[in-house]
Amino acid sequence: MASAAYYLGFDFSTQQLKVIAVNEHLQVVYEDNVHFDKDLPEFGTQGGVYVQSDKLTVISPVLMWIKALDVILDKMKSSGFNFSEVKALSGAGQQHGSVYWKEGTRELLQNLSAARPLHKLLESCFSLQDSPIWMDSSTTAECRYLEEAVGGAQELAKLTGSRAYERFTGNQIAKVYKQKPEVYTQTERISLVSSFAASLFLGDYAPIDYSDGSGMNLLHIYEKMWSGKCLDACAPGLKEKLGSVVPSSSILGPVSTYYVHRFGFSPGCKVVAFTGDNPASLAGMRLKEGDIAVSLGTSDTLFLWIQEPTPALEGHIFCNPVQPHDYMALLCFKNGSLMREKIRDDCSTGSWDDFCKALRSTSPGNNGNIGFYFEVMEITPQAVGVHRFNADNQKVSEFPKDVEIRALVEGQFMAKRIHAERLGYRIMPQTRILATGGASRNLDILQVLSDVFNAPVYTIATANSACLGCAYRAAHGLLKEASASSLTDVIKLAEEHKLVVTPRTGADKIYEPLLKRYAEFESVVIRESN
Ligand code: 5FX
DSSP states (O other): OOOOOEEEEEEEOSSEEEEEEEOTTOOEEEEEEEEHHHHOGGGOOBTTBEEOTTSSOEEEEHHHHHHHHHHHHHHHHHTTOOGGGEEEEEEEEOSSOEEEEETTHHHHHHTOOTTSOHHHHTTTOBSOSEEEOTTOOOOHHHHHHHHHHHTSHHHHHHHHSSOOOTTSHHHHHHHHHHHOHHHHHHEEEEEEHHHHHHHHHHTSOOOEEHHHHTTSSOEETTTTEEOHHHHHHHOTTHHHHHOOEEOTTOEEEEOOHHHHHHHOOOTTOEEEOOEEHHHHHHHHTTOOTTOEEEEESSSEEEEEEESSOOOOSSSEEEEOSSSTTSEEEEEEESSSHHHHHHHHHHHSTTOHHHHHHHHHHSOTTGGGOEEEEESSOOSSSSOOEEEEEOTTSOEESOOOHHHHHHHHHHHHHHHHHHHHHHTTOOOOTTOOEEEESGGGGOHHHHHHHHHHHTSOEEEOOOTTHHHHHHHHHHHHHHHHHHHOOOHHHHGGGSOOOEEEEOOOTTHHHHHHHHHHHHHHHHHHHHHHHO
16 A cells, blocks of 8 residues: 655644644644643643733743643654654744743754653753743834834834834844843844744754744845844844744755654654744635735734735735745734624624625615724724715714615725735736635625625635644645645645635726725824824
8 A cells, every 4th residue: 555645734823732734635634732721731821821910021931832742742642643654744833932042952952862752851941931922012112222223114114024013023032132131141042933843843943934034023024134234233143043044945854863763753754944823824725826815803814925015014024935935914903803793783783684784785885985993993004983984075973874884894895905005915817815704704795805806705714724834835845845836736636715706897996996085084094093
C-alpha cells in the first residue's frame, strides 16, 4: 500500500493550541486542541491571559504555550496518529505577542533530550516569563515616540503598513527596554509567538516571516527588511536580537531530532515558516488575488488581497503570506452585528424575517438616504453616534423604519468598500467576496453586500481557518520546492466555495455616486464625533 502524506498545521491562539492534519487530498484527517484555562489550570489564566491591575497590561506565560505543545503531541501519540507520515508542518501564532529567549538558550534548543517534555527542558530559558500579547494597550507613550521619530503617523504607516499601535511588537519591545533594561540585556533573541513556536519544532531560533513581521511597526514592508529608523527608535542592538526575516512559505529546515526520537516523526519532515493567525486565515479561507473576505460577526473584519497598497491611518497592511510580492490588508469595524441587532430590535420588533422584508421592499440606493450607525466608538472610522442624511443632503433626525434598515446595511458595506479602496484595494473582474460569520447566513444582507461591491458573494466555513491555513501552507511550502506551484494550485484540491448571490444589474450605476456622498458625509461625521 502506498504510504500516506500528512501535513500538520498548529495554531497558538490566545485561548488554546489547535492542530489539524490534512492528507495529500487536503482532507482533514485529525483535529485536536488544548484549552489553556481548562486543560492547564496550573497556570491560572483567564481566556489564556493575565490582565494586570492597570487593565492595560495583558500577558501570557510562555511555559503554558510550551506545555500545551507537550500535551497536544502526547494526545496525538496516544490516539495512534502516525507522525512518520508527516511530510511538512507549519503553524500560526496570535499576532504581535513577543517572546524573550535568555542568553545561551540557542545551544540548549539545538540539543534537546528526547527523554523529557519540552516545558521541563526549557523551564529557565526565558528572560521574561510572561509575554506581552496583542490585547496589551499599555504602550501609548512608546507609540507617540516612534511616530515622532520617523516623521509622523502617516510616515510610519508608509514604511511599516500601519501607524503605531499599542499592541504592535516594536512598541512592546521599547517598553521592555525602558522598564526592564536588565531583561533586555539578558535577551539573546526576541521572537514573535509564531516564530517562537516554529523554533520549538526546528530546535533552533526560527526567523520571523514577512507577513507576521509586518505587525511589529518595525519591518519595511516594501523592502522586506528591518527599518533602521524604527529599530533605533525602539531599543539599541535590536537588529541582532530579531534575527533575519524570510518569505512566509520558506522551508526553515527539518524538524528537530527531538520529535524524531520522542514521537516518531520522519527525519525528513520539514518545518515551513510559521506566521500570524490573520495571515494564516487568509490562506485557510483560500483567498486569491483580488478576493476579499468579509467576516460578519460581533464586529466585522475585512481581509483583502492587495497588489499595490496605499497604507493609511486606519487599517493594517501586511506582506501577503501566500504570494510574497503581494500584500494583504486587515480592517476592523466594531459596530457589526451589535448594530444590526439593535436596528433589528428597534425597527423590526426583533425579527430577522421582518428586517429582511424591509431590505426587499426598499430599492438599492435607498432613494438617496444615507445613515451612519455607531453605537460604540468605531475603529474604522473613529466616529460615534447615529447620523442620517436625506437625498437633499440635509441632516435629519429619523427615517421611516424600512429606510432605516436599508440605510444601516448599505452604510456598513459602503464604509467597507471605501476604506478598502483607501488601502489600495481594487475590485477586479475576477473578484470574489467570501462571506463568513453569523450574518453571512442572511441572503438579503448578502445581496446588499454584492450590490455595493458589484461582485459575486460566496459563503465559506471558517472554523479554525488559521490552523487549516497552516496545514495548507505546510503542503504548499513543500510542494513548491518540487514544482514551483502557487498555494492557489495546491488548494485546488480543497472543496469549492459556494456562490450565493450575484450583483443586480445596474447596481454599479446606483452606488458609484452614493459612495462618493457617503465618503463626504463620513468626514462630517468624524468631525462631529470629535
Ligand atoms: C490583529 O492585529 C490582532 O491583534 C488579533 O487579531 C490577533 O492576531 C489575535 F490573535
